[in-house]
Amino acid sequence: MKNKSSAIRKPGVTKGFSTLTLNLRFGLADDGVNSWDHRKKALPGLFKKYHPDFIGLQEANDFQIDYLTKILIGYEFIGKRSPAPPNWQNNVIFFKRKWAPEVYQHLFLSKTPTIPSKFRDSRWPRQCTIGMFTSNNRTLICINTHFDFAENVQTNSAVLIMEQLSKLPPNVPAIILGDFNATPKQNCYGVFTGENDKYSLKGPWFKNAATKPLLGTYHGFKGRTNGDHIDWILYRGDIAPVNYKVVVSTFEGIYPSDHFPVYAKFRWIDKCR
Numbered sequence: 001m002k003n004k005s006s007a008i009r010k011p012g013v014t015k016g017f018s019t020l021t022l023n024l025r026f027g028l029a030d031d032g033v034n035s036w037d038h039r040k041k042a043l044p045g046l047f048k049k050y051h052p053d054f055i056g057l058q059e060a061n062d063f064q065i066d067y068l069t070k071i072l073i074g075y076e077f078i079g080k081r082s083p084a085p086p087n088w089q090n091n092v093i094f095f096k097r098k099w100a101p102e103v104y105q106h107l108f109l110s111k112t113p114t115i116p117s118k119f120r121d122s123r124w125p126r127q128c129t130i131g132m133f134t135s136n137n138r139t140l141i142c143i144n145t146h147f148d149f150a151e152n153v154q155t156n157s158a159v160l161i162m163e164q165l166s167k168l169p170p171n172v173p174a175i176i177l178g179d180f181n182a183t184p185k186q187n188c189y190g191v192f193t194g195e196n197d198k199y200s201l202k203g204p205w206f207k208n209a210a211t212k213p214l215l216g217t218y219h220g221f222k223g224r225t226n227g228d229h230i231d232w233i234l235y236r237g238d239i240a241p242v243n244y245k246v247v248v249s250t251f252e253g254i255y256p257s258d259h260f261p262v263y264a265k266f267r268w269i270d271k272c273r
Contacts, residue, residue: 016268023059023231027063054177056142057092057093058146059090061087061088065077065090077093078106079092081106095131100133102133109153109156119157121150122153141165141168141175143175144176145176145177147178147181151186154181155191162192175266178231184210193205206236217230217260221255225246231259231262241266243265246260247260
């Protein structure tokens, strides 16, 4: 009889985790009937329905984060700048408490990422929040970011993120959540996927969790899906998407933001079991 401990195990998959990215639309914008005080009622229904392990939020004012901490029971977050200028917009990652953040980095997308700054051609100071989390002997890197508008700034931002990731263990699965203000046809996408190889970067490279056809994710509170697909969920490592959705629904009769939330569920891929 073979010893069970020496038996060869077959490749397999195990239960995974879920993610959601959303440009929250900063709460001080003069959006009339879609202003923050009106649309914040949509968020409890959104998060109750999808209940993701990781939520990447962009453009979050402090008072919006305060509201979210009240409704996201069982979550913690990283990425809030403190102290910060008045009306600062944060890139935060909310995560279920079963995940423990072992590494946390808050970076500015610039040539001096550890101090408040921006690339020369960037309209706004843009940021990136990186966390490496563990739960039940699993480890995952989660990145949340928001890119500016100029294509050269977007490309430089992607290069910076890849360079920062090269300092973390390359064998740890990773996901990138964010509003990139760019479609997958643009250069910054190729930096993440390895298709744009001008920068002497090393993988592992990312793939897009999205399924085609790619729906527009910015809709300006109109609910249209024929716009650009600028909010992405990318992944790499021993994980695989099992569900992907651009959430075009209203909740309590209103859209949560001028961007659609993007949701993806992943499973772990084990080399053997």
